[in-house]
Amino acid sequence: MVTVSTANTDNGEQNAQPDRTLIQIDDFNAWYGDFQALHGLSLQIPRYKVTAFIGPSGCGKSTLLKWINRMNDIIPGAHAKGELKICGEAETPPGRDTNILDPALDVVRLRRKIGIVFQKPNPFPKSIYDNVAFGPRLHMKTTKAELDELVEWSLRKAAVWEEVKDRLHGPALGLSGGQQQRLCIARAIAVGPEVLLMDEPCSALDPASTLAIEDLIFELRSQYTIVIVTHNMQQASRCSDKTAFFFEGRLIESGDTERIFTKPEQKQTDDYVRGKFG
């Protein structure tokens, strides 16, 4: 069912290469006011892989996800300590390490580099075309032709082009939930990010749309580093390369998805992936 793109041989090779850490997390702690949501977490997120965060509700997985592109800035009282950085040498083109927690960091640039897709599809009340063109219009100077090309490319990448190509200027809110979510993915990749964060991207969708998005995620990892938060264990096992299991604000175990699901080292992980709790 899942077909990995073979058109781009470069990326096919990259997938076979050993892991190169793109996002380095070390002794990371996060709070909402006085409540500590994350405790001394260490984790490496490899480039061009899909990393899944799993765990029961309230375990802190979404908190960590939202710190990666500083979405928590807009939550009053949210603060964090520890190391959270983008490893410069893993970037294209290679650069210096970026400390994501640096208060002086240009978060606009950070978020252009690290896009996010939310749980509920949230297209703007504009046309399909304008939704995808929204980011590019903000961030780059393009000609009309370049923008058209970019919009089409993004929609194709997000596997929604065939369904919307005849109504690009129709309202985005007229699309089905699954189409809206793929539109949101198209919107996110249209500004050329390196990382895509996905916060339970399928939990509001029906099984068919979920499958379409999962295929898409698997496909996209040839060009993007993807971090996905999910409640759905099958989803994690189907579409991720790496899995990190969170429980009560701590990272219990992380590693290759296959190993986590077949030979977990910790009992808690074992119980969780076998559906004993959570």
Add this chain to the structure above:
Amino acid sequence: MALPKALQNRDFRSTRVGMISERIIVVLLGLCALITVLITIGIIYMLVTQSAGFFRSDFVSLRGFLTDKEWTALQSQDLAKAQFGILPLLSGTLRVTLIAMLIALPLGLITAIYLSEFASSKIRSWLKPTLEVIAGVPTVVLGYFAILVISPSLQWASGGAFSTFNATSAGIAVGILCLPMVCSLSEDAMRAVPRSLREGAYGLGCTPFETSVKVVVPAALSGIVSAFLLAFSRAIGETMVVALAAGTLPTLTADPTRQAQTMTGFIVEMIKSESEYGTVQYFSLYAVAVSLFLITFAMTLLGQIVRRRFQESYQ
């Protein structure tokens, strides 16, 4: 799929310019907000300092102002005999406002329930504009209407018990004036109630009327109450109708058939009279204005408290 040209170029706009202009914009927005605060402070400063001139005068005291039962600022030629008790003016304002609210609140709320829960889109499409027409009628026309239509009708119906200028006809006209405001704000509040709540009520076997009265109205209560309070403030502050129709005699009574000069009505008359700057009469203007301001301010505060309280219980 080849990368599109725009992404190959990676010709991103500098975010530095964006960050600087963002900062400038925030400062500008802050300045605009500051202006409204400064205007408010300016008005309060002026009201307080000018009314201080009133209370400093030998002819009045704060105690007398609050408790005396007569207001004869314009009636007595002799300053020494003039009475400055706010109660008659206050009673006039309250009578007119109360009558207005008796008309506007029930009628407005019922119309809003009908519009939001029962009316077909066709009925809505002409009922709403009709209400908006009322909102568009100049208050001076309504004042006229009160003297020339409502007041004679009342006199005819009561066998002459009403005086030509009376609190009731002014109150009815002010009520009509407030009606569209109560109606459209309450309707907005009810329409904002999520459909899931209505479905929940229908799912338990409620009739449409039970649903709207037992579920929708309580859920929209914060919005409805703030609509009421807003209408109340509007009625207290309404000037043209009462200046025309309520009469010019301040009376301390509960009798709605008699004349009832209101606080706003007095201010109009005072400004149009020929009192000189610096006289007690002149300064009394500000004392009345401060009282009026305090009442509407209290209403605004109350509205905020109510909104906060009810919103908490429904979210």
